[in-house]
Amino acid sequence: MSENQRIIEIEVLRYNPETDKEPSRQVFEVPFTDDMSVLQGVQYIKDYLDGSLSFRWSCRMAICGSCGMMINGEPSLSCETFLRDYYPARVRVEALAHFPIEKDLVINMEGFIEKLESIQPYIIPKEERTLAQGEYLQTPAQLASYEQFSSCINCMLCYAACPQFGLNAEFIGPAAMALLHRYNIDSRDAGKAERMELVNSEEGVFNCTAVGYCSEVCPKHVDPANAVNQNKTNSAADYFLRFLTPKGGAK
């Protein structure tokens, strides 16, 4: 162990569905060095102090989106949040807010996966091309129009930042809406009319009250709040245009 090692207190919200009625806090004293992330602190707890601690992680470099946690109340990727920034105070670690806790820091993400599926996150082409016809071409400008919205790593920090999702778990939410928008504005896609039904629905964009915290916490600068709010305009247009175009997509 190096000389500049210090001890930090990590307070973890623990929950064991087999024995606990509700979550409770447990404090661990963790030796750390300046280069240690909160994730490494939590891994230290599991390796040396309490092997029953459960949490998700994989890449350790803010790419996989697995290790999202509430760190001192803020939705963060624990792999890119450093213990040194909290020392000498205690760090509070909790499962991502607004999601049901399965165990300790592991949340139930089934609802989110269903939402991802529901937006049809793939290109629905205008017309099928055969292999002989070649690929679907796109200009750099057409790519630039949606590229930011394709950077999402599904870490769900934006859901943990969205009080409207916390109050109504049915709300399709920031990340799924950003991905929906990404496909709707892709020049190769023709699925907008189908996806607009979801945008316009009870679960759709009008649950959003423009808190904007989702975009603040996004580690990939996707700006999901922008996708959601642009689709409020799209939804309103979709509604009113049906009076002008009798065969419009709105039902």
Add this chain to the structure above:
Amino acid sequence: MNKRRPYVRPMAGWWRKNPFFVEYMIHEGTALFVAAYALILLTGLVYLSRGEAAWNVWLEGLKNPWYIAFHWLTLAAMCYHTYTWFKIMPRTMPPVIVGGKRLPDFAITGSGLAVAATASLAMLGLVWGMAR
């Protein structure tokens, strides 16, 4: 037997748990001052429709120091409301492309605030000129 028992945390007091949400509630709350001021003007309109005497009663009422203090408070709330409104504006609109480049957020917020300030000053100048 399924041992899963997902725990759903309560949402009570959610907006006090994060400074960002507290600020959100404050800037949403300032909308009430905007509404209050609209109501004051509407009341004035109702008094105006009842003739000159009624109108003068309303004008006299406005001179109450409490009312004046309330107007200063409303002005402060309106200014803050305007600032937060334009601060979030870049998040609510499609990207603006100028000369092949995307206009940065601060330019959108800045132009919004500049337009609001210009419109307010023009209105003030107009009303001031009419009142003299």
